[in-house]
Amino acid sequence: MPLALGTFIVPLIVACAMFMENVDATVIVTSLPALARDLGHDPITLKLAITAYVIGLGVFIPICGWVADRFGSRTVFRTAIGIFIVGSLISAASTSLPMFVVARFVQGIGGAMMVPVGRIIIFRSVPKSDFIRAVNYLTVPALLGPVVGPPLGGFITTYLHWRLIFFINIPIGIFGIWLANRHIANVREEHPGRLDWTGFVLSAGGASLLMLGLSLVGGELVSGTTSTLMCVVGALLLLFYWFYARRVELPVLDLRFLRIPSFHASVVGGSLFRIGLGAVPFLLPLALQEGLGMTAFAAGAITCASAFGSIFMKTFASGVLARFGFRHVLMVNAAISGLVIAIYGLFVPGTPHWLIWCVVLVGGVFPSLQFTSLNSLAYADIPSRDIGRATSVASVIQQISLGLGVTIAGLVLQISHDLQGHATIVWTDFWPAFLFVGLFSFASIPVTARMPAGSGDEIARGGRGST
Structure with missing residues (x-):
């Protein structure tokens, strides 16, 4: 070929x-x-x-x-x-x-x-x-x-x-x-080595049970006792995995990479940020349809505005990082992103569609810069031989945090709905959920603040930020 x-x-x-x-x-x-x-x-x-x-x-x-x-x-x-x-x-x-x-x-x-x-x-x-x-x-x-x-x-x-x-x-x-x-x-390897099946079962089983248990809390499918038991068993399995991974040379998820400051800031701080952003694709279309009475097509036409904002920022991300550095960008950008998420909760019936579209457009700009920064910073201090294993750790934690965002948003929305006593979901049920998940973006700031000031500067100056 x-x-x-x-x-x-x-x-x-x-x-x-x-x-x-x-x-x-x-x-x-x-x-x-x-x-x-x-x-x-x-x-x-x-x-x-x-x-x-x-x-x-x-x-x-x-x-x-x-x-x-x-x-x-x-x-x-x-x-x-x-x-x-x-x-x-x-x-x-x-x-x-x-x-x-x-x-x-x-x-x-x-x-x-x-x-x-x-x-x-x-x-x-x-x-x-x-x-x-x-x-x-x-x-x-x-x-x-x-x-x-x-x-x-x-x-x-x-x-x-x-x-x-x-x-x-x-x-x-x-x-x-x-x-x-x-x-x-x-293409295949003749001797791929032994898979850490014990670690896989503990980590996969624990994450699955914990996430599903949290998602089922307050729902109609299972009792409260069952969902609580799933959460407890899932948390225990993850705790067992943490002890297990410390004793194994090559665990399926090597949590020791989290000791590296730049990787810790990217993965742990980034995951707090992703909890807030992971909730938006679930909450926003629901708020536009159930809260503001839009059709599914109208809601879709508005929510896609964030993608245009994301595309716009990608052309400037490298320059912004080179000018201000990872630490400063991540802290300031997290605050702005959290504020925009909270503003989504201020949409009320009668708010002009063009205004909502513009706010959602802006809401796509800053997360795009944040994700570019986080994904680039993750491997700033990782040796080349360990990139594959570090990627597994980062990918799993990132995906779980996105799922947690949806779960947490759903729980807060359900509590808000129940406390206000509405027969159906209305627009006033949504603002506490947007406010609460927006706070997770702010929660990532103290994690980033502990990162050394010059972390990732070589990547930032080189303009090699990954999207």
């Missing part, structure tokens, strides 16, 4: 998977109220669907590299796309909330393998001299997904039926599998 073709076609195949995953993650949020009504549940309860997807995504990421080495990258990549398609079909056919939650978990498993293994395929297939060009091809679906997803999901939900949104993935996935069969070699 000619070099130029290889540099283009392999990233294109991975881009198909990324686009499918990004569209799926954003297309569903505008459909939650309609979906909830059809399944006979309160829209707040549908936070379970988002949480289940994030759990499937987060807990299986650490083992994707080993699985690709053991069974071959092409085999795992094709299988992951197939699993994602199956999860999409089950989602479309779901007639109950438990069935839909299981379907979303299956999709999460597929997504956990698709993108990380796709990146491995690129690094193994493309010459180092073409890495930057190849990775640039991947930014297109990453940017287009949040732009296309919300209005597309809103249009389908408003004028057709929410079940059809899950069929968007089918032709994209089949096209990706066909391309993979033709152009990707099934």
Whole structure:
């Protein structure tokens, strides 16, 4: 295969998977109220669907590299796309909330393998001299997904039926599998080493039970005792893993990387920030539809404004970091982002749509800069040989924090709704939830403040910030 073709076609195949995953993650949020009504549940309860997807995504990421080495990258990549398609079909056919939650978990498993293994395929297939060009091809679906997803999901939900949104993935996935069969070699390692199964079971089981337990608190599916028990067992498993990982040479998630100040600030401080931002894709479309009475299409057209703000900031992120440095940017930007999230709670019936769109546009600018900074800073002081293992730790904690954002937002919204005693969800139920999750952005500031002032300056001056 000619070099130029290889540099283009392999990233294109991975881009198909990324686009499918990004569209799926954003297309569903505008459909939650309609979906909830059809399944006979309160829209707040549908936070379970988002949480289940994030759990499937987060807990299986650490083992994707080993699985690709053991069974071959092409085999795992094709299988992951197939699993994602199956999860999409089950989602479309779901007639109950438990069935839909299981379907979303299956999709999460597929997504956990698709993108990380796709990146491995690129690094193994493309010459180092073409890495930057190849990775640039991947930014297109990453940017287009949040732009296309919300209005597309809103249009389908408003004028057709929410079940059809899950069929968007089918032709994209089949096209990706066909391309993979033709152009990707099934590279595998003869001796991939032993997987830390004990660590995987403890970490995956603990995170899953804790997240699901929190999501079920105050809901209709299980009793309060059951949800509390799930939280306790999950927390204990994670505690056991923490003790276990300290005694093992190569644990599936090596928490010792958190001792590195820049990595700690990026992962721990960044995760607090992500809790607040992770809540917005769930809360904002729900507030616009249930609180302000918009159609799903109108809500989707507004929520996609944040993606335009994100794209705009990416052109300036490197210059801002070079001028002010990571520490200063992360602290100031976290405060501004938290303030914007809280402002979302001030939207009332009659607020002009153009004004809401502009605020949401601004709300996409500062998180974009924050994520670029956090993702770049994470590896500033990590040795090259440890980047893969550090990535697993960062990825899992990031995904869990995004899921926690949805869970916490749902809990606060439910408490606010119950305390105010409304028969249905109204606009006044939302401001406490936006205010509370916005505070998590501010909570990240003290973590960042403990980072040495010059951390990441070499990366910032070099303008190599990762998006």
